[in-house]
Amino acid sequence: MTTAKPLVWSHVALNCRDQAVTEQFYKRWLGFERVRTVPLGEQEILFLRNGHVLLELFGSTGEPLFDPKADGPPNPGVIRHLAFQTDDVDAFLAELGDEAPVSLGPLDFHDFIPGWRTVWLTDPDGVIVEVSQGYRDQDQ
CATH class of the missing domain: 3.30.720.110 (Signal recognition particle alu RNA binding heterodimer, srp9/1)
Incomplete structure (x- = not known):
């Protein structure tokens, strides 16, 4: 019988209106660096890393759900x-x-x-x- 190894944290995926602007924010303010680009048809997924923390950036459209004057949205199912x-x-x-x-x-x-x-x-x-x-x- 094989025992599965414990799960470890992998990443958080973020939807971005402008991946380059979002990438620059996480690089400039929080010390992330791009570690991989994955082509996805006409778009791409960007992976950013700071130590063990990995962010995955997807291009997206629409308006943010977040209230910029609080510590985050209270809506269930939303980070x-x-x-x-x-x-x-x-x-x-x-x-x-x-x-x-x-x-x-x-x-x-x-x-x-x-x-x-x-x-x-x-x-x-x-x-x-x-x-x-x-x-x-x-x-x-």
Whole structure:
């Protein structure tokens, strides 16, 4: 009998109005690099990587479902936001400068976890991207 290996995280696929603009956002603000292009008829799929995180970008049409002034949409079946960790939210924001597409925060969540601090950015397609510091799992 063969035992299956545990599943590991693979990627998130995003629909983009303009793949080049979305790719530039994730490269510039979040350190991603293109690692593969897959032809798909008249279009292509772009794969971007930052460490173990892989994003798959598809060309798409239509309007975003996201509310750029919240931490993401409350609708069932729709991703609320993507989240990344940093050691220092303020240093991250200082590095981004005035051009950072901040949509909310930074906010402190010290009442829940001492040192937990978060800011939200909006990508070119309206996807909310959270960047936080200080989160840790609850003691068991």
